[in-house]
Amino acid sequence: MADELKPRxxxxxxxLWGAHARDWAEIQEGQCRAVYLAAFDRAGLGPTTTYLDVGCGAGxxxxxxxERGAKVAGLDASPSLLAIARERVRTAEFLVGELENLPFPDNTFDFVTGFNSLQxxxxxxxxLKETKRVAKxxxxxxxxxxxxxxxxxxxxLVAALRPLMPAPPAGAPGPFALSDESALRAFAAAAGLEPIEIFDVASPWKYESLEVALRGLRSSGVAARAAANSSEESVNAAHEAALQPFRNADQGFVIQASFRCLLARA
Structure with missing residues (x-):
């Protein structure tokens, strides 16, 4: 297929995602903890589960x-993030690699997740076809x-970085391209997966101070790309301005966020 020839x-x-690996692990990654818990509950992950997280970040x-007893593996593009993942889960197999070419055999895992990674x-x-291949x-x-x-x-906060980003290629999907239910179902079906259900999880972002918020927000690969195209000072300034409506009396911040999950069968 021609689309397989696109550069990896x-x-x-x-x-990009490893530029501030420790800040990502200590501040930003946990902002989605509620989603991880909901996903594992939905899938019934437990001691008999062989589990792979693609784009596993800091683990x-x-x-x-x-901790729930699963046999765990993970793949990510960032050696810096994987170094932290290995600190956290010494029994897991963590590999550096491409999402389009997973270094695992066919029919290996009971459960495979892509938490904000496949896009x-x-x-x-x-x-996504690769996730299907390695799933039993x-x-x-x-x-x-x-x-x-x-x-x-x-x-x-996502929109705040848009003026600092390089111009996207013509026809490139935006960050919310898969937020539409029909688009998400079509994405799964195109990879040969059978969609089961779509569910949303509220997972608010909480920061105790402006300094912590700026460190967390600039640790994403998207923020690193914006900084490379402008400057880290510009990224911090854009985030600080966007954060102001969410400042609490104690000078911390709570920002409401919601994530959409599609559970499918291979």
Whole structure:
């Protein structure tokens, strides 16, 4: 297929998402903890589960799965993030690699997740087909993406970086492209998965101070790309302005965020 010839992006994404790896692990990754818990409950993850997280970052989801007794593996583009994942789950297998070419055998896992990761692949459809390949027949695959942006407070933080980003290629999907239920179902179906259900999880972002909020927000690969195209000072300024409506009396911040998950069967 022609779309398989698109360039892969692990080397690019690995540098971007690993630029502030420790801040990501200590501040921002946990903002989605509620989603990890809901996904594992929905899938019935437990001691007999062989589990793979693609785009596993610093391994928080993998750590939770391991604490529930699952046999855990993970893949990410960033060696810096994987170093932290290995600290957290010493019994897991963590590999650096491409989402479009997973280094695992066919029919290996009972449950495969992509928590806000598959859309960052050079070719998301090929990446999702790879998750199906490594899943056992009848196994569960979960895709997490942003919830509907309308009315979501966190969408303002995403929008704040738009003026600092390089111009996207023509026809490139935006960050909320898969938030639409029909688009998400079509994405799964195109990879040969059978959609089971879509569910939303509220997962508010909480920061105790402006300094912590700025460190957390600039630790994403998206923020790193914006900083490379402008400057880290510009990224901090954009985030600080966008944060102001959410400041509490104690000078901390709570920003409402929602994530959409599709659970499918391989």
């Amino acid at each position: 992006t692990a080397s690019i994404n690995g540098n 928080m989801a993998a750590q939770i799965a391991a 960052y692949a050079g070719n998301p459809t090929i990446a 027949p009848g196994a569960l695959v979960l895709i997490m993406t942003w919830g509907e942006p309308a009315g979501m407070q966190a969408a303002a």
